[in-house]
Amino acid sequence: MINFADRVLAATREKQSCVVVGLDPRPDWLPAEFGLSAGKQTADEQVADAIVEFNRRLIRAVAPAAAAVKPQVAFYEQFGWQGVRAYAETIALAHKAGLIVIGDVKRSDIGTTAEAYASAHLGKLDADAITVNPYLGSDGIKPFTDFCKLGKGLFVLVKTSNPSSAELQDWPRPPEAGFGGQAGHTEGGQAGEGQTLYRRVAELVETWGEAHRGECGYSAVGAVVGATFPKVATELRQAMPHTIFLLPGYGAQGADAEACRACFDKDGFGALVSSSRGVNFAYRSEPYKSRFGEAKWEAAVQAAAIDMREALEKVRAGSSS
Amino acid sequence: MINFADRVLAATREKQSCVVVGLDPRPDWLPAEFGLSAGKQTADEQVADAIVEFNRRLIRAVAPAAAAVKPQVAFYEQFGWQGVRAYAETIALAHKAGLIVIGDVKRSDIGTTAEAYASAHLGKLDADAITVNPYLGSDGIKPFTDFCKLGKGLFVLVKTSNPSSAELQDWPRPPEAGFGGQAGHTEGGQAGEGQTLYRRVAELVETWGEAHRGECGYSAVGAVVGATFPKVATELRQAMPHTIFLLPGYGAQGADAEACRACFDKDGFGALVSSSRGVNFAYRSEPYKSRFGEAKWEAAVQAAAIDMREALEKVRAGSSS
Numbered sequence: 001m002i003n004f005a006d007r008v009l010a011a012t013r014e015k016q017s018c019v020v021v022g023l024d025p026r027p028d029w030l031p032a033e034f035g036l037s038a039g040k041q042t043a044d045e046q047v048a049d050a051i052v053e054f055n056r057r058l059i060r061a062v063a064p065a066a067a068a069v070k071p072q073v074a075f076y077e078q079f080g081w082q083g084v085r086a087y088a089e090t091i092a093l094a095h096k097a098g099l100i101v102i103g104d105v106k107r108s109d110i111g112t113t114a115e116a117y118a119s120a121h122l123g124k125l126d127a128d129a130i131t132v133n134p135y136l137g138s139d140g141i142k143p144f145t146d147f148c149k150l151g152k153g154l155f156v157l158v159k160t161s162n163p164s165s166a167e168l169q170d171w172p173r174p175p176e177a178g179f180g181g182q183a184g185h186t187e188g189g190q191a192g193e194g195q196t197l198y199r200r201v202a203e204l205v206e207t208w209g210e211a212h213r214g215e216c217g218y219s220a221v222g223a224v225v226g227a228t229f230p231k232v233a234t235e236l237r238q239a240m241p242h243t244i245f246l247l248p249g250y251g252a253q254g255a256d257a258e259a260c261r262a263c264f265d266k267d268g269f270g271a272l273v274s275s276s277r278g279v280n281f282a283y284r285s286e287p288y289k290s291r292f293g294e295a296k297w298e299a300a301v302q303a304a305a306i307d308m309r310e311a312l313e314k315v316r317a318g319s320s321s
Numbered sequence: 322m323i324n325f326a327d328r329v330l331a332a333t334r335e336k337q338s339c340v341v342v343g344l345d346p347r348p349d350w351l352p353a354e355f356g357l358s359a360g361k362q363t364a365d366e367q368v369a370d371a372i373v374e375f376n377r378r379l380i381r382a383v384a385p386a387a388a389a390v391k392p393q394v395a396f397y398e399q400f401g402w403q404g405v406r407a408y409a410e411t412i413a414l415a416h417k418a419g420l421i422v423i424g425d426v427k428r429s430d431i432g433t434t435a436e437a438y439a440s441a442h443l444g445k446l447d448a449d450a451i452t453v454n455p456y457l458g459s460d461g462i463k464p465f466t467d468f469c470k471l472g473k474g475l476f477v478l479v480k481t482s483n484p485s486s487a488e489l490q491d492w493p494r495p496p497e498a499g500f501g502g503q504a505g506h507t508e509g510g511q512a513g514e515g516q517t518l519y520r521r522v523a524e525l526v527e528t529w530g531e532a533h534r535g536e537c538g539y540s541a542v543g544a545v546v547g548a549t550f551p552k553v554a555t556e557l558r559q560a561m562p563h564t565i566f567l568l569p570g571y572g573a574q575g576a577d578a579e580a581c582r583a584c585f586d587k588d589g590f591g592a593l594v595s596s597s598r599g600v601n602f603a604y605r606s607e608p609y610k611s612r613f614g615e616a617k618w619e620a621a622v623q624a625a626a627i628d629m630r631e632a633l634e635k636v637r638a639g640s641s642s
Contacts, residue, residue: 024434044445074434077441080409084402108427108454110483113345113395120398124365133429135456135478137485157456162431164458167525171518172493197492197518204488 003214004129004153005222005244009269011067011100017309018264018316020102020246021062022276023071023090025051029281031297044082051076051086052093058280059090059097061298065305068100068128070246070274088125095126102246102272103127106157110136114143122147129153131224131246134201141208148212148220153244156205158236159198161226161249169198198232202239209243218244218270225263227255227273234262237270245271250308251278257311261319268316279304324535325450325474326543326565330590332388332421338630339585339637341423341567342383343597344392344411346372350602352618365403372397372407373414379601380411380418382619386626389421389449391567391595409446416447423567423593424448427478431457435464443468450474452545452567455522462529469533469541474565477526479557480519482547482570490519519553523560530564539565539591546584548576548594555583558591566592571629572599578632582640589637600625 002010012018027036027047034050036042042050059069071094076087094101103125107117121130122144132144134156144154159169166173173196202223209219222244225236237245245263249255250273263271282288282304283297292300323331333339348357348368355371357363363371380390392415397408415422424446428438442451443465453465455477465475480490487494494517523544530540543565546557558566566584570576571594584592603609603625604618613621 026433072430072434072437074428074430074437074441077405078437078445080441080445081402081405083441084398084405088402106429106454107395108429108456108478109393109395110481110485112347113393116393116395116399120395120401120404124399124401133427133454133456135429135454135489136481136483137488137490139483139485157429160431160457162457162460164431164460167458168456168518168522169458171521172516195493197489200492201489 001149001151003212004148004151004220005218006214006216007100007128007151008067008153008244008272009214009216009218012269012272015065015067016313017065017067018272018312019066019305019309020068020070020272020274021058021066021279021305022104022274023055023058023069023094023280024075024276025054025086026075026281027051029284030054031283031294044079047079048082048086051079051083052089055086055090056093057298058301059094059099061302062279062305063097063099065302065309066099068102068272069094070102070104070276072104072276091126100129101127102155103130106131106133108133108136108140110139111143114140118144118147122150122152129155129220129222131155131157133157134204138204138208145208145212145221153220153222155222155224155244155246156201156208158201158205158223158240159225159229159232161228161255165226169196169201171197198236199239202236205243206240213242216269218242222246224248227259227263230259230262233259237262247271247273251275257315260312261315264316264319266319268319273308273312275308279308322470322472324533325469325472325541326539327535327537328421328449328472329388329474329565329593330535330537330539333590333593336386336388337634338386338388339593339633340387340626340630341389341391341593341595342379342387342600342626343425343595344376344379344390344415344601345396345597346375346407347396347602348372350605351375352604352615365400368400369403369407372400372404373410376407376411377414378619379622380415380420382623383600383626384418384420386623386630387420389423389593390415391423391425391597393425393597412447421450422448423476424451427452427454429454429457429461431460432464435461439465439468443471443473450476450543452476452478454478455525459525459529466529466533466542474541474543476543476545476565476567477522477529479522479526479544479561480546480550480553482549482576486547490517490522492518519557520560523557526564527561534563537590539563543567545569548580548584551580551583554580558583568592568594572596578636581633582636585637585640587640589640594629594633596629600629
């Protein structure tokens with residue numbers, strides 16, 4: 001069984017890409033050919049079928065440029081159990097296309113309940129890795145890390161990309177001194193008095209991952225770190241030397257390739273960068289809207305994925321100098 | 322549209338009960354008549370159908386003694402989309418029996434993703450309330466509180482019942498001074514230097530709930546507080562005077578009715594108490610195993626629910642003295 005971190009490294013090398021494409025279906029935004037125009041009443045089954053077909057073509061378009069895909073399960077759950085069927089079929093399609101699948105499920109629970117979630121998402125639904133929320137502590141992580149022995153991976157939320165992430169994740173740092181984590185952070189220090197919660201979580205993530213390191217030196221237990229807070233990312237890169245970062249917030253949320261630089265190691269490895277609507281709905285926004293438009297939506301999506309890869313490959317190459 | 326807190330109060334008065342029965346199906350534990358004996362390979366569809374039938378009879382057995390039921394979605398998700406179908410059907414059955422349904426989903430995400438979760442669980446799947454995880458801050462809660470205007474409710478994780486809950490929720494209190502939250506806590510003080518994370522979350526919960534208070538004075542935004550930490554519960558009752566507590570950990574996790582006392586207000590209101598395997602698998606443990614056994618599993622379940630209600634009603638009556 002190949003360790004998940006080693007699988008990520010192999011995919012990054014083979015594809016020359018650290019790109020993760022979100023698969024977050026929004027029926028109202030689908031090209032007209034899928035017949036789900038805004039406001040139209042459609043049965044869950046038809047919506048689910050349309051989502052699967054859209055994802056099938058989306059996966060084909062981005063597979064050459066992406067190392068992984070990241071379906072966000074909320075966008076499937078909103079169509080009930082038919083939506084979850086579409087989620088399961090999407091994972092199978094991505095696997096057929098040779099892509100690593102990160103289920104963005106942010107689950108959190110303890111004991112046998114966490115075991116049930118792990119069995120659901122890393123077993124039955126067969127994602128290669130999932131995102132999890134650390135609020136319940138080690139009891140809530142252990143049942144998931146048990147799956148790392150089976151080649152599966154985790155990404156634990158450490159510092160998220162949203163504006164209000166500082167409210168709890170920077171605790172007890174006073175908001176005025178460091179809202180958004182852009183000021184007042186401690187570089188590379190040890191945990192202690194006044195240490196932020198995200199830093200405490202970072203230490204736990206390194207501990208949780210210790211028994212699950214691959215040949216590459218990284219662990220199958222990764223971390224979600226918002227690319228929107230580059231200074232915090234620098235601090236966390238030092239605090240978690242064996243942890244692969246999953247960086248959301250690229251594109252639509254405002255982070256560019258340069259903002260990701262601090263998250264790569266000297267070999268340009270150690271981070272995956274995720275974009276959702278910036279890629280999977282590229283035909284709805286410039287520059288792709290003018291260049292391709294809705295009729296050529298697959299070409300638009302492919303161009304966006306390739307552009308993202310190229311921008312990030314320059315940064316990754318720069319990291320190794 | 323009746324406010325969720327007012328609905329909880331009405332149900333508590335009508336049923337003379339603050340009991341919440343978990344609906345956490347474990348196929349291997351189901352009575353033999355359901356044909357899912359341990360180790361036997363069964364298709365998801367058959368497991369899902371058996372779960373729905375078990376829950377249908379379980380709901381009928383506990384409905385007279387319970388104010389609400391709390392299906393834990395992880396136990397359904399482990400059977401894939403068929404499991405989620407069983408979850409949806411279970412919610413509909415509980416509604417038919419006149420019970421409030423709390424979906425124990427502990428979801429956490431931001432923006433449009435959190436909107437999709439809210440639409441999924443409070444809309445499509447139609448739970449009356451769900452549990453949510455606060456780690457992402459206000460951005461992750463707002464999309465859910467928007468549903469409170471529609472009569473729906475939330476229970477935000479504040480202090481969970483598991484042993485490792487102190488690791489992050491008591492931050493930055495050093496673990497040695499307060500592991501398990503049984504020592505070193507500040508009674509009734511204001512947020513400030515050295516304040517624990519759970520106390521910070523408690524303040525946010527009161528703030529998030531302010532615009533959603535019902536006629537009873539409580540808010541549709543509630544809190545999950547582990548009954549396993551009575552001293553912390555006392556502190557949190559003072560810190561969240563307008564917040565209904567959902568107390569897990571009764572029975573199997575070691576908390577008894579006495580441990581819940583501090584969570585009720587002077588009128589014996591303000592808290593719901595949840596038990597899962599202690600009630601829904603009562604026929605597997607003493608004293609119900611000897612009294613009823615598997616053949617009379619419905620009578621065992623009903624007796625366990627009634628015993629739990631009676632124990633808690635004594636405590637609730639005592640609160641009003």
